Amino acid sequence: MTDVTTPETGSREARPTRASRPPAPTGSRPTTPGTPPRRRRSAESQRRLVALTMLAPALLGLVVFFAYPLVASVFYSFTRYNQLQEPEFVGLLNYRFLFTQDPQVVPAVVNTLWFVVVLVPVRIVCGLLVAGLLSRARTATGFWRTLFYLPALVPPVASVVAFVFLFNPGTGPVNQLLRLVGIEGPLWFNDPAWSKPSLVILGVWVMGDIMIIFLASLLDVPRDLYEAASLDGATGVQQVRHITLPTIAPVIGFAAVTGVIAALQYFTEAAVASGVASGKATIGGGTAAGLGYPGTSLLTYTELLYQHGFANFQFGYASAMAVVLFVITAIVLVLTMRRISVFRPEES
């Protein structure tokens, strides 16, 4: 199975031999000495122009969908705006409500942080364990890899609906199986104490997406290192601690950072789980009416933002919430981006 070219292992097609290859070019910069600087500079700006042309749509996209909305959000956050009337300047009212008066902010923030602190590490650990198992298995690795990746493929909505059904306290297979062993299972998605753990179970089921990158990285650890270490008498555990973990640390870092950012914006699974589990047909009520069920246990920060913004049409307040979310995310990024090699532009 020949696949992607990698810098260390050579190219997919045979490299041109020395004879047929033109002398090693170093870009379009002329190599003869004494070339006037003007030509060099114009070659560089020529390159720049082409690059910017290729980047033009993306740059425009960044302005329209990234820069402008960020600034606009800050602007709106100081207004009261429901889209039916002009925005009305209200100063810090939204922020005051956000930080001191909104009774739902505290549960929302706590829930979101809960997911950051529990869901992310659990998924990483499970992904590592399964990747570790797979990296040691000799037989049918392709099959196992596909099998464990399958749940991550399923549209999240579908997996949540399936899980709520499976974990139905009365008739679901999970509680039935537990009953066979004599345990009376909890109410899972209907119990405020168990609803978040139930989503963590779902998160573990779909850990295939990070398991795969862990697997690739584990398989990349040079075998010689292990052999040398065992010759020196290192035990398996020591090998893992001193060879494996340090080598795959960048990938774990990547998974951690992207995991944290995903947890900060956790929405779909929680919203769909609440809707399906509550089952209460909310005639007249919208999606937002059921957010957080059971109780406020599944209310996340972005769900609250949605509720205020798109159910109650308080765009100003929702923008204030968005600005705060941006600040938190920016802090996380600033603290971690330099450490994640993939995000460093100099790596090439």
Added chain:
Amino acid sequence: MHLPTRSVTRITTVAAMAAAGALVLAGCSSGSSAADIADEAPTKLEGTVSLWHFFTGREAGVIKDAVSGFEKANPGVTVDIHAGQDDEKLQKAISSGQNIDVGLSYSTAIVGSFCSSGAFRDLAPYIERDKVDLSDIPDAVRGYTEYKGQRCTLPALADVDALLYNNEAFKEAGITGPPKTLDELKADGLKLTTYNADGSIKRLGFNPLIDFYENSPQHWAAMIDGKWLDGDGKSVIGKSAGWKQLLQWQKDYVDEIGYDKLKAFTSGLGQEFAADNAFHTGQVAMEIDGEYRTAFIADQKPDLDYGTAPIPVLPGVGNYGSTWIAGNVAGIAKGSENPELSWALLKYLSLDTDAQVTMANGLKNIPTLKSALASKDLEVDDRYQAFVDIAGDPKTFTSPATPDGAAYLATQTKFWEAWQEQGGNLDAKLRKLDEDIDAAGQLAGP
């Protein structure tokens, strides 16, 4: 990271442009503002008018039939129906300038917000011009369709809640008549509750959990003639003795059976509007539900032997025979391009006796015209009569409108859900509830 000066300048320029763009775009609003209306109603109506409503399934079919009556009376007019649109979607559609002419909402909650924000147009000019007489609409109903003197909606059928009880269960337990007071309700409820061998609930006499089916603060309000806001729109829930006593009564009831048992039982019950509704199956013997439930029973479980009666009250505080009424309200969307057609459709849905009777019979909702209530074409059997009577009761009331819509009811419900599970210092919690409602009201604006 070091940013070269030129890049900093570039970034600043972009940000400045973006800010300017934000200000410019914010200045645009969607839809045209309400223009002056024509001096006379058009003699012939034609064109397409879009009607957005929240009904689905069987009930949507009833609306469709009623609307085809309008189309027949006005050949040349087509009504483009969008079903299943709740308040959230209505507001989305109106504020983002989509094609919506008439909106029919489930709850009176939006009257306050839609009237004050202009999402629904002011109907006064039309009413005056066409010399429409609103006296056929009952007082309480007329009251909840306007906000601070501005009328932006007309009522189109209403809902009231009463007590429904399973006659077979009553016979089994030896209960001769429906409970009239809260104490009787609790006593009967506990008597009717049976348990399995393992201690779990088999049949529940009455489900005291506030988030079960149609249980809610507003539907229970009649038990204590509940008041929510004072004249200034500030919350008085905490200061009212009625709510406090009701909360205490409910918590005692919940604790007597056991919150966990109730929760486990409730989460295993069928869906409210499906055929396995717990009242239909007999798993719950008494419930507080709307008059439309009779239509669902007739459709899904016609052999159910049940009775109807007014909601039990706290003696001396609630008025037996009254209820909380709320209904569907309809209005003309702000950006509608066919205001005259919309007005005609609106009049038809709200003020046409025959249309109301047809819809009322199909949906089993209460008509909002006195003439329709008295009409002999209105299908009323003894069980439905109870609903008609309480709808007409002079003490029947509704909950006040606010610019924040029904947010205060949602806050109260969340508070109650926490209360029924955790208990605690009721006075302190009620005080916090009032504060929260007032703070949210301030956020939403005057």
Added chain:
Amino acid sequence: MTAVSQSPLARAPRGAAPRAGKPRRGLLLWVAEHAALVALGVLTVAPIVFVVLTSLMSSNQALTASVIPKPFDVSNYARVFNELPLAQWFGNSALYAVLATAFMLLSSVPAAYALAQIRFRGANLVFTVIIVAMLLPPQVTAVPVYVMWSHLHLTGTLWPLILPNLLGDAFSIFLLRQFFMTIPKEYGDAARMDGCTEWGVLLRVVVPMARPGIASAAIFMFFHSWNDYYGPLLYASENQAAWPVAYGLATFRGQHGTDWSMTMAMTVVVMVPVVVIFFFAQKAFVEGIALTGVKG
């Protein structure tokens, strides 16, 4: 390191070689590892199996505790297509996914190439901004972007989700750039020596070599659009005719109660296309994932 021209995932799996002289311990470990794999495998597949079994039950039986359908009832699948506009929803999902992917390729391939293969001042800054844009929660920009689309009268449709891809997609640019960077610059330089413009190098040299990477990015975009719930919730919830299947699955059952067997049938129907496409595009897909985290 031997110069094997294969990706890490394609190489023979590594692991501690069983030590000579301790065969029993090696065997025990092997059995334990594989037992664990089998157990985990069963746990992983079980939910899907249950879902499929339930979809083959009658609606009443789905409410009971039984696991095996008695009798096998395929009518749910027919009902799902008859009672709901499922075909229309599938069409919406397909349109959204296909157009979003196509637009993304148009805008993001050149952009990624520029960042990866052309050395120019400002490249690093642009790349950093793209990373930030990629990682930023969409809710941060949701409100103003929504206001923008309502002024253009495009809410109630899926266009606000499709059109932005004409202006590039941050994650795709990131992924494609990672891939383009693995293509040695010598090829481009050789072509430039022959008089090719940058566009020529891109289209005639790099793109043909980069097909797996481009396929990866395309598949990611396709799945992201197919599985999207938040976007349609925001923009298309009021127009049932515009719903994609993911949104329809989460929403339709709220109206008069959940019919579980039908819901499960719909879940299976929503899952199938994704699984099928994955089986055909496995290689590219898995390589793409490895690229996001592994190669810097």
